[in-house]
Amino acid sequence: MPLAAGAALALVAVTFVAVRAVTGGHGSCTGGVRLLVAAAPEIAPAVRAAADRFAATGPEVRGDCVRVEVTAAEPADVAGRLAARTGGNLGTAASAAPSPADADVPTVWIPDSTVWLTRVRGADQQAFEARTDSVATSPVVFAAAPPTAAALGLRSVGAAQVGALLARARIGAVDPRRSAAGLAGAGLLYDGIATDPDRLVDLVRAYRSIAVAPDPATLLRNAAAGGQAVLTSEQQAGALTALPLEPAAALDYPFAVVSGRPAANLAAAELLRAALAANGDAFTSRGFRAPATGKADDGQKIADVLGYWNATTAPSRVLTLVDVSASMTRPIAKGGPSRLDVLRKTATDGLGLFTDDSELGLWAYSAGHQQVVPVSALNEGQRARLSGAVAAARAAPSDVCGLYETVLAAYTSLRDGYREGRSNTVVVFTDGSNSKPGMSLETLRLELERATDPTRPVRVVLLGIGPDVHKDELEAIAATTGGRAFVVQDPEQIGNIFLRALIRTS
Secondary structure, three states: OOOOHHHHHHHHHHHHHHHHHHHOOOOOOOOOEEEEEEEOOOOHHHHHHHHHHHHHOOOEEOOEEEEEEEEEOOHHHHHHHHHHOOOOOOOOOOOOOOOOOHHHOOOEEEOOOHHHHHHHHHHOOOOEOOOOOEOOEEEEEEEEOHHHHHHHOOOOEEHHHHHHHHHHOEEEEEOOOOOHHHHHHHHHHHHHHHOOHHHHHHHHHHHHHOEEEOOHHHHHHHHHHOOEEEEEEHHHHOOOEEEEEEOOOEEOOEOEEEOOOOHHHHHHHHHHHHHHHHOOHHHHOOOOEOOOOOOOOOHHHHHHHHHHHHHHHOOEEEEEEEEOOHHHHOEOOOOOOEHHHHHHHHHHHHHOOOOOOOEEEEEEEOOOEEEEEEEEEOOHHHHHHHHHHHHOOOOOOOOOOOHHHHHHHHHHHHHHOOOOOOEEEEEEEEOOOOOOOOOOHHHHHHHHHHHOOOOOOOEEEEEEEOOOOOHHHHHHHHHHHOOOEEEEOOHHHHHHHHHHHHOOOO
8 A cells, every 4th residue: 555645755755864864974074075875775885885995085076075975765766856856757656756955866876777767867858967887787587486496497587488487486576667677577578478469468467467565675585485486686686596587687777977966066976986986896795797888778668568567557447338229239240249249248358457446337328328337446346236237238229329428428427536546537339420419529529628637637448349430530539538549340359459448558
């Protein structure tokens, strides 16, 4: 359960101050240039040791001594605070970070991966100086207790081995939104599954099967207990058996200088950069490998993987509209099942794609519309009500379809009951177009625009079933709300199309 916003922010602030208090400064310099360095917790001791040696040389900038303060800070927390300087929110599975006071902004940041620099630059392209040397590396691995690793029968894990790994052990990770190692593993599953559009359901199941740990320490304890192969670094794996990723992925610990800091701080940062490079044994003696070269991250790939992770693991709030006009009794294609039968199967299968903490409801519409199952938490009882309602759905005697009026009423209803932190979506199944007089497409779009509240965004996703659908009409409705429209001709494809409709990766 996430902490309340105030408590979470207080915890971050207290942790930040407490760590700084115990690290203090290095050397005899009590004034001069204060160089604040934020480092990932596992590498902070090595950075501190190298900084001690640096301080012992009496470094100066323009006659002023340099006082280095090394703080251990989770990369996700620092990234959130740096993005907040320009109003950005990285989506790190935590309450939105406040914009930090200038005195609390580090001049040097050494996160565990360049991934974090890429994500922060997505919110602020000028967040860092151009040079971001790696100070050390550690390969990302699947770590498991020796008996679990032996049972896996694998020497490494690539896209081709994902199926075997999922079948023989449970994957454990810190949430990929907060962990570079977790993100690397989520990317591996994405590469092994999502490259085939017909296997999106498998990706959902794989992501939801991951045992998400709240922090690295808990993750490693879970692995040691047996049964899990967890995503971590070689340096942190300890006595666990480490299986490298294929192709190799590594945490590269970049030395990033934050833009906009005073000139004296920037000069001190360059002195420290050279000192860390000259004291590589401080890192290798603690299990790190030599620095990486030429490290680059694909920002679009990161966004895609995180988008799929969010869409498949975050709770949703969905109101489904089912067309029950008489035309739904016609076959979806010659000799095929009826459109209503295809819809029943899709809706029933689709229930399994939603997390238990999601909220779903159901309306039926033809000439008019009615609430069949109110939007409510998707517990066992709600699943039974929805399944029963879908199975009992019958077509109306008339072909009149009040699509426009129903979409507008559903949009307004979901907006008024908007839930923060969820994907609030109207999902519409139809086999034709609006045939009820009284509202034009232009009027519907105008009314949707008037009903839009930027602080309570609601998407409309439409799935047209069969050959009578007017695709342009559905796309126009979807575009007004930032939603999507699909037309389904093959009943075998509707399950994956339904999932694609729900997933929003950007």
